[in-house]
Each structure stands twice: as structure tokens, then as C-alpha cells.
Amino acid sequence: MVIMAEPVGGRFGDFGGRFVPETLVPACEELEAAFCSAWADQEFRGELNRLLADYAGRPSPLTECHRLSEELGLRLLLKREDLNHTGSHKINNVLGQALLAVRMGKTRLVAETGAGQHGVATATAAALLGLDCVVYMGEFDMERQALNVFRMQLLGAEVRAAVSGSRTLKDAINEAMRDWVATMESSHYCLGSVMGPHPYPWMVRELHRVIGDEAREQCRRLLGKDPDVVTACVGGGSNAIGIFSGFVDGDAELVGVEPAGGAAIGRGVPGVVHGSKSFLMQDEHGQVLEAESISAGLDYPGIGPEHSHLAAIGRATYESVTDDEVVAAFELMSRAEGIIPALEPAHALAWVSRAREKLAGRAVLLNLSGRGDKDVDQMMGRLKPDSGSDGDDGPMG
Amino acid sequence: MSAEVGPLEAALRARRSRGGKALVPYLTGGLGDWQGALAAAADAGADAVEVGIPFSDPVIDGPVIQQANDRALAAGATPLGVLDSVGRLDIGVPLAVMTYYNIAFRFGLERFASVLADQGVAAAILPDLPLEEAGPWTEAADAAGVETVLLATPTASDERLGRICARTRGFVYGVGLLGVTGVRDELAASAVVMAERLKQMTDLPVLVGVGVGTPEQAEEVCRVADGAVVGSAVVRRMLDDGGPMAVGELVGRFRRALD
Ligand SMILES: Cc1ncc(COP(=O)(O)O)c(C=O)c1O
Numbered sequence: 258m259v260i261m262a263e264p265v266g267g268r269f270g271d272f273g274g275r276f277v278p279e280t281l282v283p284a285c286e287e288l289e290a291a292f293c294s295a296w297a298d299q300e301f302r303g304e305l306n307r308l309l310a311d312y313a314g315r316p317s318p319l320t321e322c323h324r325l326s327e328e329l330g331l332r333l334l335l336k337r338e339d340l341n342h343t344g345s346h347k348i349n350n351v352l353g354q355a356l357l358a359v360r361m362g363k364t365r366l367v368a369e370t371g372a373g374q375h376g377v378a379t380a381t382a383a384a385l386l387g388l389d390c391v392v393y394m395g396e397f398d399m400e401r402q403a404l405n406v407f408r409m410q411l412l413g414a415e416v417r418a419a420v421s422g423s424r425t426l427k428d429a430i431n432e433a434m435r436d437w438v439a440t441m442e443s444s445h446y447c448l449g450s451v452m453g454p455h456p457y458p459w460m461v462r463e464l465h466r467v468i469g470d471e472a473r474e475q476c477r478r479l480l481g482k483d484p485d486v487v488t489a490c491v492g493g494g495s496n497a498i499g500i501f502s503g504f505v506d507g508d509a510e511l512v513g514v515e516p517a518g519g520a521a522i523g524r525g526v527p528g529v530v531h532g533s534k535s536f537l538m539q540d541e542h543g544q545v546l547e548a549e550s551i552s553a554g555l556d557y558p559g560i561g562p563e564h565s566h567l568a569a570i571g572r573a574t575y576e577s578v579t580d581d582e583v584v585a586a587f588e589l590m591s592r593a594e595g596i597i598p599a600l601e602p603a604h605a606l607a608w609v610s611r612a613r614e615k616l617a618g619r620a621v622l623l624n625l626s627g628r629g630d631k632d633v634d635q636m637m638g639r640l641k642p643d644s645g646s647d648g649d650d651g652p653m654g
Numbered sequence: 655m656s657a658e659v660g661p662l663e664a665a666l667r668a669r670r671s672r673g674g675k676a677l678v679p680y681l682t683g684g685l686g687d688w689q690g691a692l693a694a695a696a697d698a699g700a701d702a703v704e705v706g707i708p709f710s711d712p713v714i715d716g717p718v719i720q721q722a723n724d725r726a727l728a729a730g731a732t733p734l735g736v737l738d739s740v741g742r743l744d745i746g747v748p749l750a751v752m753t754y755y756n757i758a759f760r761f762g763l764e765r766f767a768s769v770l771a772d773q774g775v776a777a778a779i780l781p782d783l784p785l786e787e788a789g790p791w792t793e794a795a796d797a798a799g800v801e802t803v804l805l806a807t808p809t810a811s812d813e814r815l816g817r818i819c820a821r822t823r824g825f826v827y828g829v830g831l832l833g834v835t836g837v838r839d840e841l842a843a844s845a846v847v848m849a850e851r852l853k854q855m856t857d858l859p860v861l862v863g864v865g866v867g868t869p870e871q872a873e874e875v876c877r878v879a880d881g882a883v884v885g886s887a888v889v890r891r892m893l894d895d896g897g898p899m900a901v902g903e904l905v906g907r908f909r910r911a912l913d
Contacts, residue, residue, distance in 0.1 A: 421720055438832060
């Protein structure tokens with residue numbers, strides 16, 4: 258069965274859709290048509306593949322973690338999206354969307370960002386292709402990911418603070434959508450995950466499918482088969498969908514890992530926000546709850562609609578881990594493998610570590626979606642509080 | 655098309671057939687003395703009033719209505735609380751509720767529609783529920799006798815505007831510009847164009863809102879449109895703690911500009 262087909266009408270089972278202000282409907286339709294035509298165009302695909310190889314550094318390696326495997330009693334493989342240019346998987350999606358924006362005649366990219374990785378990737382692609390770039394970022398995230406704010410500015414982007422609500426990713430998305438409503442004629446909204454209105458969840462998945470396609474080939478070469486378990490952290494869910502897409506039609510167990518403070522599937526019920534129907538943390542009145550996670554990139558109360566569908570049909574399961582477990586995993590991978598992970602994929606390792614007995618002896622593929630450089634300051638504040646760093650990992654008063 | 659004309663459409667048609675222009679202020683439910691402000695707006699000559707049920711993520715609203723939402727929520731406003739109070743008011747003009755789709759979805763669409771009907775609310779406006787997604791809601795609303803007002807925007811093709819005009823009830827809400835709610839210095843040229851396009855297409859009352867912030871701008875757009883919706887300017891008065899009197903005073907100024 259083909260589980261990840263093209264979603265008809267933007268639906269993944271009961272989820273997805275296009276719940277946007279009327280103004281944006283024609284913009285979404287234009288984008289859908291443009292993506293369909295580009296994706297079927299070998300010249301476009303060739304140009305994207307060239308950029309992914311020569312600029313972003315694909316294919317990313319598969320690394321077998323011998324010391325960690327021994328420590329955990331299983332066989333751990335990492336898909337090294339942390340080694341991509343700009344430091345995370347986000348660049349796969351952004352290069353595709355930026356090329357598409359140029360193809361549509363747009364001159365400006367608008368983006369939201371949580372940890373800043375998607376913002377940095379978007380600012381990078383804008384610099385590369387000569388586009389203007391505005392990135393919205395929650396004010397609180399600008400404090401805890403200050404390094405990425407400066408990176409975006411160095412790259413020539415304007416970073417605008419989202420000052421409402423929790424001042425994190427959810428609020429940055431609101432601001433980016435408000436911008437797009439007013440500027441859609443000249444601007445492309447470069448959404449950073451498999452969420453939002455159709456065609457984004459599908460388009461962003463297709464642009465990240467390369468992760469799973471490469472990983473499947475790499476695993477078959479190394480293991481002679483698919484891994485037993487494929488795991489990834491889930492904010493909106495793009496790196497997870499990317500790697501799942503290579504294995505969804507096989508037998509591997511698929512496990513998404515959410516932060517306990519932003520567990521849309523773990524703690525949510527179906528709702529509609531930011532353009533699609535999906536699981537959502539909300540109160541009994543339908544007000545969206547504010548997520549609270551150590552990781553700015555996962556600090557989001559919703560999740561992409563295809564994950565809700567995969568959960569509903571039982572093809573993937575979703576676990577959640579606490580901030581403390583994540584910090585322990587962050588240190589564990591750094592010491593045992595010489596790889597400082599981003600806090601986001603440290604969530605996936607935290608689950609593997611917790612579930613090690615159940616996973617004993619099995620081959621586990623973990624999508625290492627990003628590197629930890631951006632988190633070093635924040636972790637210094639937490640792990641060495643008297644070091645003089647002002648890195649803070651709790652909401653500022 | 656349903657043969658029955660609902661109370662909102664009837665009120666707006668009545669204003670038009672008297673040769674007048676309709677005025678529909680918006681205000682945020684749960685914010686300060688909003689019930690007093692509703693009554694004051696009606697007394698000052700509103701043909702209908704829109705009441706916002708605050709939502710945590712008002713994506714089509716600018717800073718003024720965002721702030722109003724936040725304050726109302728912080729003061730404990732809930733959908734049922736707002737609707738209960740509305741049911742106990744009798745301001746003499748039809749009421750429309752404006753909120754985001756998740757509020758209705760979480761409530762349960764049929765239940766939300768029937769609560770609106772029970773509380774005497776004539777119409778609903780859900781700005782993040784476009785035509786293609788509106789089916790389940792309009793079915794519930796039609797069954798309960800609640801008029802669903804759809805928005806029409808400058809980005810829509812004529813073909814799309816035609817479909818919107820065919821499905822909307824009460825009136826067709828022409829959005830005056832590309833952008834979020836808020837007061838601008840001048841009326842956007844797109845507001846008049848929007849009104850012209852819609853007037854050629856439908857006999858329903860055509861009201862323009864979003865970016866209509868002063869009595870002069872309302873007068874300007876109503877040279878073509880059948881009426882205007884005024885949101886942020888009214889809510890600004892509420893945020894400034896002007897109370898019902900200030901709201902009534904402002905609505906009165908819009909009324910005189912349109913008469
Ligand atoms: C390294 C990394 N991984 C994961 C995420 C979360 O996004 P998604 O769930 O779409 O993969 C982010 C977001 O900022 C990130 O920077």
C-alpha cells in the first residue's frame with residue numbers, strides 16, 4: 258500500500274485541508290500549481306539536485322555509532338542532516354521553495370523560525386538567489402537563540418520579533434501569515450515544516466523525501482535490510498516525515514518524539530490552526546495552548562497533519578520526553594560519539610535511551626536533524642550556571 | 655439558494671431600500687463593558703453589530719484587535735460566556751458573531767450553530783474558513799437558521815467571486831485591501847474596486863470592511879458599496895477605556911457621515 262501518496266484536496270485522511278483567510282486561497286492555489294509543474298519538470302529537479310549536492314553537501318552520511326550502540330545495547334545509526342550546509346535538514350526544503358519562488362517571479366521570501374535554523378536556511382537561500390528576506394521569530398526565541406539571529410542578519414535578512422502570546426514559534430507563524438496576506442503578490446511564504454495549508458504539508462514532505470530515500474539505500478548497503486526502528490524528533494514534523502517517507506511502505510517501526518511540553522499528539526485533540534486540521538494542544542474552549550520546551554525548534558502546540566494521519570492509522574507512534582531527559586541525551590551523544598547534537602534531535606535520542614530495553618539488539622535509525630552549535634550558549638547557562646553565560650532555558654519573566 | 659431571507663439580510667436590505675447605507679460596527683466580546691458598548695452602537699445608528707469571540711491566534715487581525723483578543727482572554731472571556739451574555743441582551747438590531755473556525759470546531763459545529771440560534775444570533779463570520787472548507791459548517795448553520803457571511807477579497811477571480819456570492823448569506827463581506835484588520839491613513843483603492851466588482855455580481859447587500867477606519871473612508875467606499883464594517887477604530891476606543899459612551903459617539907459620527 259502506498260501510504261504517502263499525493264494528498265487529494267490536501268487531505269491526509271481526516272487531517273490537513275486549507276483553512277486560511279479567503280485572501281490567501283488564490284495564493285495557495287498558485288503555489289500548488291507552480292509546485293506541481295516544477296516537480297514534474299526535470300530541469301527544475303536537476304537544478305535543485307545540483308544545489309543540494311554542490312551547495313548543501315548532499316548526500317549526508319549515515320554514521321554507525323559504535324560506542325553509543327554498546328552503551329545502549331542496540332545498533333544505533335545516525336542520518337547526518339547536521340552536516341548539511343547551515344547545520345540542519347531545513348536547507349532541503351528551503352532550496353526547493355526558494356527556486357520555486359524565483360520560478361513564480363517572487364522577489365521576497367517571508368519565513369517564520371523557532372530555533373532559527375529554518376530562518377538561517379531561508380536567509381541563506383535568499384542570499385544565494387538574490388531575494389529579499391524577512392524572518393519572523395518569537396521574541397523569547399530571539400533571546401535563547403541569539404546566535405542564529407545574528408547569523409540571519411549577517412546573511413542579509415531582516416529579523417522581526419513576534420511579541421504576542423508565548424513569543425515563540427506559534428506566534429512567529431501568525432506574524433508570517435499576516436505578512437503574507439499583505440504581500441502575497443511579491444512574496445513567497447517559505448514555510449519551514451510539514452504544516453500549514455495545502456500544498457505546504459505535501460510540498461515540504463516531497464522536498465525532504467531525499468532524507469529517507471538516501472537513508473534507505475545507505476541502510477540496505479550497511480545492514481542488508483531496512484532498520485527495525487526509524488525515529489526522529491517532531492516539532493511541525495518535517496525531518497521526521499522526510500526520513501519516514503523512505504520507510505513508510507516497509508516494515509520498520511516509525512517513532513516520532515515530541516517534547517512533553519509541546520506534545521500535540523500526546524496531549525492534543527483535533528483542531529484547526531495555521532491552515533490545517535491536525536492534533537493540537539488546546540483548552541476546552543478551543544484556545545490554542547502555549548507550548549513550553551527547552552528546544553525552540555519543537556516549542557509548538559501543533560503538528561503537521563500527515564503525522565496526525567499516521568498516528569490515526571497506527572502506522573507511526575509518537576512518544577514524548579522531558580527537558581531533563583533531553584539534556585542528558587545531549588550530553589550523552591556529545592561524550593560518547595563526539596557529535597554535539599541540536600536539542601531537537603536530542604529528543605529522539607532521549608527516547609531511544611529510555612526505551613533501550615525494548616529496543617535491545619535492534620537496528621535503530623535516528624535522524625540527526627541538526628547540530629548543536631546554536632544550543633551551546635543555552636546549554637552552558639544550564640550546565641555551567643556560574644560560567645558567566647546569560648544563556649537561559651526557561652521563559653524570561 | 656435558500657428562499658428565506660434571514661434577519662441580518664432583511665435589516666441590510668431595509669436600509670438600502672430606504673436609500674441609506676448600512677453601518678456594521680465590530681467589537682470584541684468580553685472586553686471591558688462590551689455589552690454596554692453593543693447597546694450604545696445600536697442606539698447610535700448601527701444596522702447590525704458584529705461581536706467577536708476572542709481567539710488565541712487571530713491570524714487575520716492586526717495589532718488593535720489582537721490586543722483586544724488578548725485582554726478579553728486574560729479577563730476570562732469564553733465562547734459560551736460571550737454567547738450567554740449576548741442572549742440576554744436585546745439591542746434591537748441583528749447580531750453577527752465573528753470568530754475563528756477552531757472555536758466552532760471545538761464546540762462541535764452543530765452545537766455551535768444551535769447555541770447561536772438559541773441566543774438569538776442571526777449570523778456567523780468565520781474568516782479562516784474559506785469556501786472550499788465551509789461545507790460542514792454551512793450545513794449546520796443552514797439547518798439552525800444561522801446566516802453564514804463569506805468574505806470576498808481582491809485576490810479572487812470573477813469566477814470565484816461568483817461562487818462566494820452564491821453561497822454567502824446575510825450580505826457579502828468585501829475585504830477592502832490585501833492585509834490584516836487595522837486603521838489606515840487612506841482608503842485603499844482596492845476597496846472601491848472590490849465594491850464595484852461585487853455590485854455587478856450580486857443583488858445581496860455588499861458591505862466593505864478591513865481598512866475602513868474613519869467616517870470619511872466609510873463615506874467614500876459607500877459611494878459604491880451598500881455599507882461598511884468598522885472594526886479596529888471601534889475597538890481602539892474600547893481599548894482606550896472610553897466605555898460605551900465613546901463607542902456610541904464614534905458610531906454616531908460614522909452614521910452621520912453615511913446619511
Ligand atoms: C535541528 C532541528 N530539528 C528539528 C526541528 C523541528 O522541525 P521539524 O519537526 O519540522 O523537523 C528544528 C526546527 O527548528 C530544528 O532546527
